Amino acid sequence: MSAELTPYEIFEAGPVHLQCGITLPDAKLAYATYGRLNAALDNVVVYPTRYGGSHADNEFLIGPGMALDPEKYFIIVPNMLGNGVSSSPSNTPVPLAGPDFPLITQYDNVMLQERLLREVFGITKVRLACGWSMGGQQAYHWAALFPDKVEAMACFCGQAITAGHTYVFLEGVKHALITDPAWMQGRYKEPPWRGLTAKGRVWAGWVLSQEWFREELWRGMGYVSVEDYLKNVWDAMYYGLDANDMLSLIATWQACDISANPLYNGDREAALKAITAKSIVLPCRTDFYFPPEDNAREVAVMPDAELRVIDSVWGHYAGGGRNQPDTDAIDAALRELLA
Structure with a gap:
């Protein structure tokens, strides 16, 4: 994780039955929140973490005057299982420690995150789900698994389905x-x-x-x-x-498929068509992991989605806060979705 670990909370989820058929007996979901939940419970942004990152690495898009302004929105940043902060190979006791840690899917991650929002905060509506890279995979899953709960979705330099080349x-x-x-x-x-x-x-x-x-x-x-x-x-x-x-995170990334769950049973087109959230998908022109051509196929099936290519030489890093003009483009898209 490239940023110092900032304060976070732990959702003690108890036994969690994973898609791979293994149960995490004492699952822990680490999360950080920014801003305050309003009385109507309708100012919620879910912004999951990326490969090798923690909640602290997401903070470059959160701040006063930005689209993700803590004065306006209640921003929840859940840490992916396997990232070393939530339940992971490095912090889970035997017999599921280290290389015996089970396969985690993005379906597993998002279903657990939905429990966090509902059980801890009583949240049933998400104003925006967004994320970079593997965080964008989770944003896609949020919009497909809970189309009646998610109003808007943004994926920057990410995909709904891991391509063969990736x-x-x-x-x-x-x-x-x-x-x-x-x-x-x-x-x-x-x-x-x-x-x-x-x-x-x-x-x-x-x-x-x-x-x-x-x-x-x-x-x-x-x-x-x-x-x-x-x-x-x-x-x-x-x-x-x-x-x-x-x-563990590589295995999660490789297994990412928005349709590989009981709701869609492998029907990728049905999963993408189910995303009714107003969506902006932001690939970078020079991203080797998630090229615009792959996102274009996804967006073509989605009912209310726009493909907006970031014209940058920063490749995958265009989505990660390394180059200010790229970050500005993402912030502008999030601002539109939240308007």
């Missing part, structure tokens, strides 16, 4: 970790540093575009060469994160 990319990241001899089938005595370093180097070549490197934008960050940038930014990017947690 699945293969994630296989490369996964194998960078698990081929480190220190990984020991997930029962490592110390972090698999070589695998974590390799994971960072693989990720660096995918998260930013060819144009970004061609324009040498790393120079604006104070680095004198590509290798200088890789060494100082990416080699230790994942050192503070647990390898089994990262593998």
Whole structure:
């Protein structure tokens, strides 16, 4: 997680039966809230976390004068299962610890999040569900699983269904970790540093575009060469994160399919058509994970959706607060949906 962990609460969910057929006996959903819930319970924004991130990493889009203004909205940021803050391989006791932690789907995540809103706050209406990357996957799931509850949805640099090309990319990241001899089938005595370093180097070549490197934008960050940038930014990017947690999130990402649940039974078109929320889907023109062409297919089926491409060389990072013009474009879209 790239940001310092800011205050959060824990929803003690008790036994949670997962799609994979395993029960988490004492599931914990960590979440943070920003702003106040109004008397009508209708100023709610759900803004789930992304791969490798916590609630603190979402705060770049929350603030006075922004679309997600805590003076106006009650913003709930739930941490995905597996991210090291909610129930995860690194904090779950045996027999489900480490590599024995079960597969989590985005359906599992969102069904648990809906329980949090309903059981803790009495919330039955969501003004906006939004998110970046894996957070956008969850926003899509919110809108499809609870079409009568979600009024608006925004996904920035994310998808409803993980594409085959992205699945293969994630296989490369996964194998960078698990081929480190220190990984020991997930029962490592110390972090698999070589695998974590390799994971960072693989990720660096995918998260930013060819144009970004061609324009040498790393120079604006104070680095004198590509290798200088890789060494100082990416080699230790994942050192503070647990390898089994990262593998759990990869498995969740690879399994993402908006229709893979009892409501839609694999009918992807039906799941997308069920999204009645006013939606803006914001891919980046240069995103290798979630290219605009994939989102265009999704949006074409949705009843009230707009495809709005972010024209940026920042690739997947266009959705993550790294470049202010990209963040401004996302903020403007959220402002429209909340108007």
